[in-house]
Amino acid sequence: MYNNYANKNTIKVNNDNDNNINGDDDDDDNDDDLECYMRSLGRFLVSYRDVSGGVRKRIKDGERRNDDDDDIYGDYDDDDDGGGGKRKNSVGKKNSTKKVEKPPAKLFPPTTRSTTSTLKKSQKPPHLPLSPPTTTPPLMFPTWTCFRTRDIFREFLKTEQHYNRSLKCVVSNFRQPVLLSLESNRAFTSWQNAKLLFDDVNNIYHISCCFLKELEAQNSHTQSTNYLLGECFTRVSNDIQQVYSSYLLSYPSILNVYDKVVRQSVLFRLFLRKVEFTASSMMSSLPDLYMKPWKRVHEYINLLTAYRNLLSADHVDARNVLIGLKFMKALKKSIMETQKRLESDGKMDALQDTIVQSPLLKEPGRRYVAELHCICYLVVDTNSCVPEFKVPMAKDDLSFFLFNDCMVCCQRVATHVPFKSNITNKYIFVQTCSLQYLRVSNLMDTAYMRNAFKMWTPKNQWLCSVDDNLTKHQWVSTLERTVKKILKKH
Template sequence: MGRSSMPKPKCQPRLSQTLRERAGSHEALEKQLVLTSLETLPKQSNISGSHSYPLLSKKNWHGVYKNDDSSSCALRPHFILISSRIPAYEMVVESVKAGVVSVVYEHSVTLESLLYLIEKALDGQKAQSMGIFSDGDSREINLLQGYKIGVKNLLKPEVRDFWEKLGSYVATEKEGGHVDFFAPLGASEAGTEVLSQLSQLTGTFFTAPTGIATGSYQHIFSDWLGAQWGKAPSSIYFSESKLQTWSSFTDFLEDTLKGVRKQLCPLFKELQKSISGRMIGQFMFDTMGMSNFLNNQEIAQALADGLMELSKEDSDKPLEFLSYFLLKKCGKKIKDFEGNVIPTKCDPKTAFGLLMKERNGVEDNSWDTKSRLSKNDLNFEALINLERMLQKDSAEKRTRVVRELLQSERKYVQMLEIVRDVYVTPLKAALSSNRAILSAANIQILFSDILQILSLNRQFLDNLRDRLQEWGPAHCVGEIVTKFGSQLNTYTNFFNNYPVILKTIEKCREMIPAFRTFLKRHDKTIATKMLSLPELLLYPSRRFEEYLNLLYAVRLHTPAEHVDRGDLTTAIDQIKKYKDYIDQMKQNINMKDHLSDIQRIVWGCPTLSEVNRYLIRVQDVAQLHCCDEEISFSLRLYEHIRDLSLFLFNDALLISSRGTSHTPFERTSKTTYQFIASVALHRLLIENIPDSKYVKNAFILQGPKYKWICATEAEDDKFLWLSVLQNAIKSRMEK
């Protein structure tokens, strides 16, 4: 509906139109036409003009800050980059300290766009330090879409160029400057090599956490490689109590924020992402009522201990028992099973720290350990004692990581046993007593694969325990992990059946009232650690990232001549290959779901499902109409004829109209989309329209048949959009 035609101008023929007439339909000439259109676009800060300014040469980068000498160090700001790919990133934004300059960036932007955002935020200043809070692991940083920064690609021209320019925005190492990655690069050989190369490349000190915290972001609070500032880098940029809250509940917060974003983001559409993110983050912190939560933690801890003691006793007077327990505890110090000392009178900050430790599995208490794991099959008290023995040798870093491997494996097995004890055992018991809740066939579909995984990992845990009983510097763990890695077909069966398992749960819940009641009784209880059955089934897919981080850390602290090096490398290769397989499965499912969502909301949209197709970015623009193309560019008048939304995929651009509808008595509005056209990227031409008195932030998109004159709301949006679009077209042309 209402497609824009492409009339030939009566004068001043456009470059693209002239070339197209010469090119005809010849593929090679059409490709040259597209590339030529990209080359004519302006660069960086001159996006509003008709000609690009030359980029600074490398020898002049530091000259930009020639007036920013070391005497002004005290005035230099601290700067933090936060990726929107971080789970619940809004709460990270809200945790940023006053006075720290922060920028939230989309994962889909380009390296050039990211430099533009940094330069604009610093406004000619140098930063005393720069934090980069993005997705990543102990080997590489998932900085941007298509740019996982690691040893293999660090010296690629565009990547090297990016880091050299970024280094020019930060004080040198001599001036006390540093760049802080919040991914645990200090916990692997590959990661430390990345840090070393970046430091040499830029003359600025790069650092990252050295700790491994399985299943959480607690590595942020571990030691940082080479940090010499008297405090952890995390405390430079963030309120630590807020960051602790975020790191302890990331998964739950991200799930909650998906709904919050849908409700609040339309209201904040006109605001910068960093501002809207801070507002949403503040809303979440206020809703959680963390201040009350902290102040009541001492009482909650005492009551929890008392209730657990009561559950172990066969008391016919529970209230009297609980009262006596609390009186006895009053004014004394108690020790949990791990030997941690918890003051009965402590400030909220201390109590909160203890809560966060417990939440993230840093230490276990006695009731948690005993109630979750079968004493008959595994001697878990012996495991706890073994972990305590290894903890005494924590000065030896290799031992510390091995202890974490043992402890995290015990906790993983614990989560798998919850499925068996809380769900499988009662369902089989009901089946045997002729009061079946589920049929034998459905029980087999739902639980046979996860029980096989439990059996495999219990054996792996046994092998680890036996090896670590007499642990010393010369001992090895690589061969045990290699043996485990050769049996991963058990996991493959589970992942192949994973979609069927989830659909069977949904179908049985819907069609069998007894099963619906059963799930309602058991899901999200203390026995399941407040998780549902589908949430418990997530654990196998997450465990392999933890294995990989731990194995890299073990190898980092294993001498080159150690006999374990070879087996560790083999084990890492096995686990990495399997993790890549899981990641590919996740990516395929996520891309399929994302494409289905877009197809559903865009009315009249053709089928989007294509192999390897994925969404890069969505940009809202105004479509303009030129009233008279006979006059010169600077005098042309444009009228706004409708709103468009541009959906950029890695192989095509989908153009849709965007409408808004309101409901009586409601403040919020609904957005509707109508399909207009789609253009393959290798056939799309882009042309800049210079700013004039009558038009701002405009450009032309031109396909084989139609063209669209578009304008963004802000100059930044135009630059970021054209940069991403250029990059997508170039990537497509190279294939």
């Protein structure tokens, strides 16, 4: 059918060419289109003939050839008059004079031939197997750990740059104007206060600049998979430890001087209103910028810990990272101790003003631990003849304030505010108990008293009840732990 279609199209094209020769001259563009059409038609016929004829293509020694003897379906012979081709049966007919070289067994395994000249419609021609894939050695790429160490190093560098800019704000926007005012006749404060306010931050800024240069040099000269963060850190570790320790010791004094200067100096207050919360000060106040150094210590520990977890034990930089982590954790410990001490001092100052007729609470070495608000019950007297005394009865609302060396017992008195639902508590001092002789024990829940425990000394005892079981266990465990520490010291 396709051969007839090709012959008809060929005849039509020949007739068109004859018409053009007889007198219908077309442009060169029409001739080019005709040639393209003939070429595409010829390619289509050849491709269809190859498929229908079942010619298998083989590749050997880089040359392409057709093997007519291995044809399963047979070939077609084109007639001279352009009619349909006649099918020849090639099965069983071999050319004895022509010797065909067989392909290698690995590339082309032997195929079984059919004894008949034609195949059934349900059968399909056998497909040639694909050549085995060539195995190439795997390329050596950086591992996941290398990329993670690179990311942590760049995060360290980026955060250090931001931290350095915040310190520069304190030095350039606050310290320099204050020093210039001291040289003129319009001083904001004294030289001593200015030195206490800005000297420690200025030292930290210079150390941060040196550390930032080390990180930038390491980032520019090292390879993309080999960063030595610990080596950069240990070069300035001694200076960092010395400067930060000095700053943490003077940090409470810095804030006290700042508050005093703000209260006393009008010029300093006007100066702060112009500079604070602007773009040059990174939209922060001076006390907020004072918090940057001790917050940076926590960031150092987090980044160094993440970097250490990715390094192997035999890595070149593993020892330096461990050294840096060791002294930074020691610095963090001192920060936490200072923070607890300051919170304890502030709490004792507040209690000193709140408790009526209170003795002096703030003493050297004393630290606030916890407090408890509970209901105190009368001690049960089983030998009493009065029935009411055989049952626990609520007596007072008490509050206990626990310190590291004593416990203060106060009576809690509630005062209601008119036209409001607020309640104001007032604490009246009752007595002070030494922790050396204080004991505590748990009590079972009864119908009259729940979440109860007992505290006693050689002279006094208290049956206390709280609202929930969690508060009870927290207070009892804290009290027992504090008493054990006192007994170990003595």
